[in-house]
Amino acid sequence: MRTISILGATGSIGTSTLDLIRRAPERWKVVALSANGNAAELAKLAREFSAEIAVVADETALPALREALAGSGIEAAGGQGALTEAAARPAEVTVAAIVGCAGLAPTMAAIARGRTVALANKESLVSAGEVMMGAVRASGATLLPIDSEHNAIFQCLAGGAIEDVRWITLTASGGPFRDWPLERLHGATPAEAVKHPNWSMGAKISVDSATMMNKGLEFIEAFHLFPVGTERLRIIVHPQSVVHSMVEYRDGSTLAQLGPSDMRVPIASALAWPARMDTPCAPLDLAAIGELTFRAPDEVRFPATRLAREAAAAGGAVPAVLNAANEIAVAAFLAGKLAFTRIAAQVEDTLGRYAPPVPISLADVIAVDAEARARTREMLEPV
């Protein structure tokens, strides 16, 4: 039996993880589960999985959580500090599945324990970059990627040495607007943006997928996880989302990982690593799929990947500013206050106006993130 904590338990990745645990309850003991404000759902999950502790990041949801857990013997806690403390509790595996840079401090707390962290929360690695990778090295933690592309690359890298890699290719579905002309993109609505053709995901990552900022963030994530340099990382659009990414070695061999568009596959790969476990996912039926197609990304219609590539190459605080500006711009778009094509434009504007020094600690990263958010908000709502 292994102990596990799930940060962001009520979200898309969190519930997919719990779905796998539900199917093998004899193998897992749940320590901590967290949510932001969804106390009712969190309490339900905490009861079902007999968690030790349930935490809401939003302290105002704590009374509701306490009430829902009354008599269960499960601890209830609330606020950022409590979330970070819960993430620091001993657990062999921590699934980092909070959305956005809000997941950074708890993820770092889990990393500091030196055990296994299965990372879905790409924004925290994008923002903290070398600070997070330094913490991984210092604590001896094992960082396993859950993002399907990075999980695919991780699996393909088992087939050779990193020094022998010629290219790492991240595949991108292209999102719901991949065939839309530029003129139409301007008027794209939140409802249209969250309707991903292949994957069922939370709202923020769905919008990132539509702008292709998701692939940009993944480019930066890959840059930190797989040390081959930005010049050997590339993106290709693959509308079917069957090939989850590829690694080409110097002898001309390309290894790819294929699978259904179901996040339980990469989650299971991380949970069972280095072994394998069963999943209820539909087997891959390539004859039914028929064709796998690929094309180059269009950075005129989707400039986000260019911005992220430049941010990865610049390093320092630039990726944290890019991520923070994007989080604010996406929230404004979802609230109906920003046009779709202004999301990437706003990120570029923020990057052009805020160039902080290189962060060397978690506190520095959090400060850069907060300032970049504040400046982006100001630009969006001039006083």
Ligand SMILES: NC(=O)c1ccc[n+]([C@@H]2O[C@H](COP(=O)([O-])OP(=O)(O)OC[C@H]3O[C@@H](n4cnc5c(N)ncnc54)[C@H](OP(=O)(O)O)[C@@H]3O)[C@@H](O)[C@H]2O)c1
């Ligand atoms: N979904 C996917 O298929 C997928 C694939 C690859 C990578 N990822 C990455 O995985 C992460 C989670 O994505 P998701 O789609 O699962 O998101 P989601 O469905 O929106 O769930 C987000 C989770 O984080 C919690 N949360 C939200 N804001 C928070 C805050 N400020 N502080 C603490 N907790 C907070 C939510 O709690 P409440 O329920 O209370 O709001 C929920 O448990 C993201 O970084 C995303 O990029 C997702």
